[in-house]
Amino acid sequence: MADVVDLCASLVRFDTTNRGHGDAEGEREAAEFVAGVLADAGVEAKILESAPRRANVLARIPGGDPSLPAMLVQGHLDVVAADAADWTVPPFAGEIRDGYLWGRGTVDMKDFVAMVLSLVSEGLRPRRDLVLAFVADEEDRGEWGAHWLATEHREEFDGCAVAISESGAYTYHVPAADGRTVRLYPVGTAERGTAHLRLTARGRAGHGSRRNDENAVVRLVDALHRIAAHRWPVRLTPTVEAFLLRTGEALGVEVDLSDVDATLARLGPAASLAENTVRNSTTPTMLDAGYKVNVIPSIARAQVDTRVLPGTEDELLAEIDALLGPGVEREFVAHQQPVQAPVDSPWFAAMAEALRSEDPQAVVVPYCMGGGTDAKAFTPLGIDCYGFAPLWLPEGFPYRAMAHGVDERVPVEGLRFGTRVLRHLLTNC
Known part of the structure; x- marks a missing residue:
């Protein structure tokens, strides 16, 4: 069985910098490594190149109940640039220090890829078929990765009803009105x-x-x-409305949907999860x-x-x-186009259950991402896409500053927590 921390460190050591406009490197080598890990676990994988060295890995793992619709588990292998002169540790060294694994991609999103590979290597037996897609070019426009796959290899995703990927299910510590600290876990159900x-x-x-x-x-x-x-008007989508109501209830603060700005002010640090998605932006x-x-x-x-x-x-x-x-x-x-998956669905309920299996006090809420992910490629295929890349984070850890930031790092124990949560979801959902 391959350890999730070792796998993540190995992935970080592949410099898969994507500078945009076709200027990328290392994706082929990373894809070959991923395919090798899958092959060692007895899972046949194929590498599809959209252009020379713009490599994508696809695999399918049979589930215990073939009558169930399949789940797409997708992540990207490319990362944004990192200037080593700005970092405390070399950004592609994959070094463990002070309980953290440091390096470009540890948060966005080689951590999730490593969790999936670790589970497969231990002999994961999912309840339903899993389609694995580890892709190129998400950090640019996805035209050499997810969008190309969805267009040119549509058949690979036949039968998939739901997908999970980055930007959700991480610990977010928020002070409540009565002095408690509430552990929110936002799960992405929409994106602008x-x-x-x-x-x-x-x-x-x-x-x-x-x-x-x-x-x-x-x-x-x-x-x-x-x-x-121009001050764009408030437009509450189902996801954002549900976030405000459920977060406000968990924190014990008043929620007034007719005065969203005042409500956000009362939510404290939790407001940062919604303030950019109550309006359009230009x-x-x-x-x-x-x-x-x-x-x-x-x-x-x-x-x-x-x-x-x-x-x-x-x-x-x-x-x-x-x-x-x-x-x-x-x-x-x-x-x-925007992405919107059902908030009140069996999928969301299963994700919440998986998180509570490791953190019984978890408050799982839907949220809308202000930016975008490869979900935009897969949603048009009729797949409900969720941001679910579980990760435990200590209080005060600046997680949202890590993606694309200097000194990107992830807690070692957070990786292990995420792997356990993911195992629960994939074996029970």
């Missing part, structure tokens, strides 16, 4: 959609020293200011205009990171069009 926009302002070119009422740069800056300053992030200080360009461009709650895109885009003003057009740079 991606509607990244490119704005193009057109005007009249001219000399920088002369008046110009058709300056493309001014038109663009004015449009960006209106968009950035955040300007890139600017491009001109080539010389004394020349007014005829075109100026910007990009806006736009995140969309389920059921709100038409309203959002109509408002953006009104805010753009004359001479400014928009187009999509990336466009992926």
Whole structure:
């Protein structure tokens, strides 16, 4: 049996940095390692390359009851860049120090991959068929990984009704109104959609020293200011509403759905799990205009990171069009629909039960992710996707700063806890 900590350390030592725009490394070597671990456990795996060295691993483990729909267990092998000069330990050393395993990917998300591999290596006997997918390119646009698999190898996911993956089921310590500390475990049941926009302002070119009422740069800056300053209205989705009600009850604080901002203020640290998902968001992030200080360009461009709650895109885009003003057009740079899985479902209940099998005081709540995952590739296949990568965390541990951050690390005992929770889910669900 392969130990989960050793497996995670081994995975970290593969530098699978994905810099975006096709610039990635190490995915093939990591995929071969994963396939080797599965083969040693008697599970046949195949490596599918979407492009040279952009490798994805797929395998299927038969369950004890073939009449049940299958579960997709998916994770990504790539990571974001890490500058070793900023880190306390080398980011790809996979070093254990002070009870933590350090390294890029320990939280996002080689920890989860290691848990699954550890269970398979010990001879996991799942109740239902499991489809395992360990993919490339999640840290960019997924076009060489999950989205490619869902399009070009759709048949691999036949029979899958539910999926689990990153960004959920970790310990979140929150003070209650009566002085207790409540251990929340947020399970992802939704995520905002991606509607990244490119704005193009057109005007009249001219000399920088002369008046110009058709300056493309001014038109663009004015449009960006209106968009950035706009206060988007509260739009409560089923997931966010359930989060507010259940978290408020657990903490003993008043929840007023007619005044969400006041409710968030009363939730204390737990508010950070919902404050970015009670509204849509439009955040300007890139600017491009001109080539010389004394020349007014005829075109100026910007990009806006736009995140969309389920059921709100038409309203959002109509408002953006009104805010753009004359001479400014928009187009999509990336466009992926929101994800929404049932909150009150047997799947969610089984996940809550698995967490409580290891932490009887666990308060399991649904939550909506502000960003996105590969769930966006698999949801259109009719699969209910949940963020469930269980992990025990000590009080005060800055988990949400770890993903993509400096000194990323995971508690060794947290990995073992997560593996036990995952075993409970996969053998009983």
